[in-house]
Amino acid sequence: xxxxxxxxxxxxxxxxxxxxxxxxxxxxxxxxxxxxxxxxxxxxxxxxxxxxxxxxxxxxxxxxxxxxxxxxxxxxxxxxxxxxxxxxxxxxxxxxxxxxxxxxxxxxxxxxxxxxxxxxxxxxxxxxxxxxxxxxxxxxxxxxxxxxxxxxxxxxxxxxxxxxxxxxxxxxxxxxxxxxxxxxxxxxxxxxxxxxxxxxxxxxxxxxxxxxxxxxxxxxxxxxxxxxxxxxxxxxxxxxxxxxxxxxxxxxxxxxxxxxxxxxxxxxxxxxxxxxxxxxxxxxxxxxxxxxxxxxxxxxxxxxxxxxxxxxxxxxxxxxxxxxxxxxxxxxxxxxxxxxxxxxxxxxxxxxxxxxxxxxxxxxx
Amino acid sequence: xxxxxxxxxxxxxxxxxxxxxxxxxxxxxxxxxxxxxxxxxxxxxxxxxxxxxxxxxxxxxxxxxxxxxxxxxxxxxxxxxxxxxxxxxxxxxxxxxxxxxxxxxxxxxxxxxxxxxxxxxxxxxxxxxxxxxxxxxxxxxxxxxxxxxxxxxxxxxxxxxxxxxxxxxxxxxxxxxxxxxxxxxxxxxxxxxxxxxxxxxxxxxxxxxxxxxxxxxxxxxxxxxxxxxxxxxxxxxxxxxxxxxxxxxxxxxxxxxxxxxxxxxxxxxxxxxxxxxxxxxxxxxxxxxxxxxxxxxxxxxxxxxxxxxxxxxxxxxxxxxxxxxxxxxxxxxxxxxxxxxxxxxxxxxx
Amino acid sequence: xxxxxxxxxxxxxxxxxxxxxxxxxxxxxxxxxxxxxxxxxxxxxxxxxxxxxxxxxxxxxxxxxxxxxxxxxxxxxxxxxxxxxxxxxxxxxxxxxxxxxxxxxxxxxxxxxxxxxxxxxxxxxxxxxxxxxxxxxxxxxxxxxxx
Numbered sequence: 001x002x003x004x005x006x007x008x009x010x011x012x013x014x015x016x017x018x019x020x021x022x023x024x025x026x027x028x029x030x031x032x033x034x035x036x037x038x039x040x041x042x043x044x045x046x047x048x049x050x051x052x053x054x055x056x057x058x059x060x061x062x063x064x065x066x067x068x069x070x071x072x073x074x075x076x077x078x079x080x081x082x083x084x085x086x087x088x089x090x091x092x093x094x095x096x097x098x099x100x101x102x103x104x105x106x107x108x109x110x111x112x113x114x115x116x117x118x119x120x121x122x123x124x125x126x127x128x129x130x131x132x133x134x135x136x137x138x139x140x141x142x143x144x145x146x147x148x149x150x151x152x153x154x155x156x157x158x159x160x161x162x163x164x165x166x167x168x169x170x171x172x173x174x175x176x177x178x179x180x181x182x183x184x185x186x187x188x189x190x191x192x193x194x195x196x197x198x199x200x201x202x203x204x205x206x207x208x209x210x211x212x213x214x215x216x217x218x219x220x221x222x223x224x225x226x227x228x229x230x231x232x233x234x235x236x237x238x239x240x241x242x243x244x245x246x247x248x249x250x251x252x253x254x255x256x257x258x259x260x261x262x263x264x265x266x267x268x269x270x271x272x273x274x275x276x277x278x279x280x281x282x283x284x285x286x287x288x289x290x291x292x293x294x295x296x297x298x299x300x301x302x303x304x305x306x307x308x309x310x311x312x313x314x315x316x317x318x319x320x321x322x323x324x325x326x327x328x329x330x331x332x333x334x335x336x337x338x339x340x341x342x343x344x345x346x347x348x349x350x351x352x353x354x355x356x357x358x359x360x361x362x363x364x365x
Numbered sequence: 366x367x368x369x370x371x372x373x374x375x376x377x378x379x380x381x382x383x384x385x386x387x388x389x390x391x392x393x394x395x396x397x398x399x400x401x402x403x404x405x406x407x408x409x410x411x412x413x414x415x416x417x418x419x420x421x422x423x424x425x426x427x428x429x430x431x432x433x434x435x436x437x438x439x440x441x442x443x444x445x446x447x448x449x450x451x452x453x454x455x456x457x458x459x460x461x462x463x464x465x466x467x468x469x470x471x472x473x474x475x476x477x478x479x480x481x482x483x484x485x486x487x488x489x490x491x492x493x494x495x496x497x498x499x500x501x502x503x504x505x506x507x508x509x510x511x512x513x514x515x516x517x518x519x520x521x522x523x524x525x526x527x528x529x530x531x532x533x534x535x536x537x538x539x540x541x542x543x544x545x546x547x548x549x550x551x552x553x554x555x556x557x558x559x560x561x562x563x564x565x566x567x568x569x570x571x572x573x574x575x576x577x578x579x580x581x582x583x584x585x586x587x588x589x590x591x592x593x594x595x596x597x598x599x600x601x602x603x604x605x606x607x608x609x610x611x612x613x614x615x616x617x618x619x620x621x622x623x624x625x626x627x628x629x630x631x632x633x634x635x636x637x638x639x640x641x642x643x644x645x646x647x648x649x650x651x652x653x654x655x656x657x658x659x660x661x662x663x664x665x666x667x668x669x670x671x672x673x674x675x676x677x678x679x680x681x682x683x684x685x686x687x688x689x690x691x692x693x694x695x696x697x698x699x700x701x702x703x704x705x706x707x708x709x710x711x712x713x714x715x
Numbered sequence: 716x717x718x719x720x721x722x723x724x725x726x727x728x729x730x731x732x733x734x735x736x737x738x739x740x741x742x743x744x745x746x747x748x749x750x751x752x753x754x755x756x757x758x759x760x761x762x763x764x765x766x767x768x769x770x771x772x773x774x775x776x777x778x779x780x781x782x783x784x785x786x787x788x789x790x791x792x793x794x795x796x797x798x799x800x801x802x803x804x805x806x807x808x809x810x811x812x813x814x815x816x817x818x819x820x821x822x823x824x825x826x827x828x829x830x831x832x833x834x835x836x837x838x839x840x841x842x843x844x845x846x847x848x849x850x851x852x853x854x855x856x857x858x859x860x861x862x
Contacts, residue, residue: 007523015605016602017602059774060804061774061804062774064804118677119602121678123675125674125731126677129427132737135737139746142748143749143751144751145751145805146749146818147805150803152802164751184727187723187727191723191724192676192677192721193718193719194594194676194721198677198680346527346603347600347603349603422732424738425732426731427731428734428736428738429736433740671725671728675727675728676724
């Protein structure tokens with residue numbers, strides 16, 4: 001093809017489909033990308049540094065603000081890391097409540113991923129349907145912990161409060177209605193030929209390369225790699241549930257998208273089992289009022305909505321963490337963006353970026 | 366009586382002027398001015414209404430209720446929006462070509478207005494019933510491509526430039542299947558006069574005799590009006606607003622309104638060519654012809670809205686592939702089949 | 716393939732066109748709030764023993780408590796929350812042993828001016844001196860003071 005002069009296009013930080021304040025510098029030969037340089041940091045708030053001036057409990061609300069679309073998962077990852085450090089045994093009921101809330105959070109996050117992906121490809125209606133259904137999860141969270149987005153529900157040693165009485169019926173109703181809604185998304189978005197033409201065989205991610213780049217979560221599984229920490233390295237009570245790990249075949253945008261829809265179905269399955277098995281008992285372990293973990297460090301990772309979410313907590317024995325580092329899946333998944341975008345068109349950059357499902361709160365931390 | 370309300374008004378006006386002892390030429394001029402004013406009023410009102418309708422429809426398709434605050438059921442929403450846009454400052458980018466930048470939003474309305482001259486609003490209700498009506502329609506409509514392009518170019522913005530280039534590529538390549546598709550209809554009628562085409566559909570609408578042409582026309586028309594799934598020109602998730610990115614206030618409003626004027630026009634053409642224009646179906650002639658015409662164009666507009674709020678956007682290379690490799694051969698085949706059909710029809714000698 | 720999915724999509728949106736809409740017309744009607752809803756704070760002054768547990772539990776130092784000593788007992792003279800920094804995490808409510816600080820169902824907290832944002836939950840006069848000429852510890856004088 002005829003080569004023309006390259007143009008440099010700043011995509012972002014003010015751009016409708018970079019999912020926040022993300023900036024990609026595109027070098028293009030007509031509409032074909034020759035280089036896509038991601039620039040992040042526009043939403044940097046220094047959360048890891050803030051942790052050093054706060055007690056272990058006080059850091060919990062800040063984890064909400066990492067991946068604000070799946071706050072429960074962030075909470076859980078952090079409190080489990082501290083619990084691992086302090087060797088706290090969490091009551092069984094609390095573990096089950098955590099699983100229910102985490103999976104709800106995962107569905108909420110995937111709904112946003114699916115919805116915004118529909119907008120990225122150009123169909124706004126799918127986004128509205130997803131948000132409409134996500135609102136019900138928000139209502140459920142409001143029942144449980146009073147907040148809708150930044151939940152701060154998990155506590156070191158358990159959860160803040162027991163489930164309210166009206167929660168389980170509302171949850172069951174949600175579980176009953178959600179599968180038909182997922183079918184609706186499948187009909188409106190996944191089954192659409194235009195959508196498939198836009199996403200199939202676009203942005204292929206080779207499984208070997210994906211592993212080398214540390215890509216995790218649905219993005220990795222879409223490439224056909226069976227790696228779900230809930231299965232491979234079960235934490236909490238995940239080994240008691242029967243669920244499948246949806247895998248993709250080609251590792252293109254379409255697989256990454258459908259993996260999320262399939263994962264939502266699996267999450268619904270997990271929640272249903274957790275509700276059935278939900279034991280009675282306390283929801284909070286006996287923990288001292290002032291938490292002083294022994295000096296040392298711990299790394300704990302869970303399967304977040306976007307990938308492997310890891311917390312590295314260093315304690316010097318005082319009531320404040322010496323250092324906290326978060327392995328943010330969104331950030332690490334972005335590492336391969338340049339290679340993924342090369343040779344594709346501007347519209348595909350949006351499709352690829354959307355399929356990676358980043359949250360800027362997590363990328364910039 | 367209602368049927369002839371507009372025609373009757375024109376006759377009355379003409380006779381009034383003649384009675385006043387004015388020459389016939391003067392009467393014609395006055396009548397033409399009245400027609401132009403009427404068409405302008407029609408455009409203004411229907412564009413405002415269609416913007417409102419689009420927002421309401423979008424909302425209803427998306428399980429929302431849409432504008433509902435300004436006026437009863439939000440009816441004055443577009444008027445309020447226009448008021449806001451008019452009162453906004455016109456910002457001209459420093460690198461922009463000022464004259465072209467300011468001229469293009471005004472010029473974009475010219476082709477649309479010109480096209481309304483041949484719109485058959487009802488029986489005997491065409492401002493100018495040209496004998497090459499359809500040809501005139503396409504000839505003038507394709508001028509708007511260059512205005513889109515110039516607007517994007519003058520903005521001196523990379524997104525605008527990409528959008529403008531896409532506009533040229535898309536609008537020119539989709540004009541080909543569009544014209545080829547309606548060629549089948551024109552072959553059957555043997556005339557390019559709007560009224561002839563409508564009268565030829567007395568027995569059966571051309572949507573039934575030319576279904577493939579209708580589908581091709583609808584697809585190409587969606588692309589011509591830059592609506593989803595072919596809204597690459599705007600492509601809000603990739604190139605944000607394409608050629609309109611640097612326009613604010615009334616400049617933007619003009620682009621926006623012209624888009625809806627074009628939407629009316631393609632619906633008008635679809636109605637005229639395929640849906641029988643002002644003709645009443647099932648012998649429901651007690652409803653005036655112009656009401657039928659309006660109902661049909663609003664149905665077409667609604668269909669375009671339905672597409673827009675259902676489909677995602679196609680990619681630029683797929684768009685070109687689809688246009689040249691699918692629609693053009695298909696429309697050529699349609700012409701071929703129509704020709705054979707006509708030949709057989711005549712040979713049988715009905 | 717070949718337009719089947721396209722028609723399916725049209726069918727779904729057409730169905731939605733006729734289903735009931737989910738919009739709630741907010742100022743006129745509003746959804747019921749959960750009992751645990753994190754709204755504006757209310758302080759039960761009778762219950763408050765000015766222990767400052769809430770202020771210490773806060774991750775963002777939102778709460779400012781003024782106390783005075785009265786008969787060797789600490790009494791509350793001022794309770795102010797700088798809501799602009801508040802995360803609404805509920806750690807203060809959880810820390811309170813007496814149930815004095817609570818969430819209410821009020822969520823319309825938008826203000827027109829920045830200086831109206833701090834929420835003054837209690838502002839009392841320092842108690843009258845009885846034995847010693849000591850008005851005790853006061854952290855700040857008026858509302859709006861930054862520490």
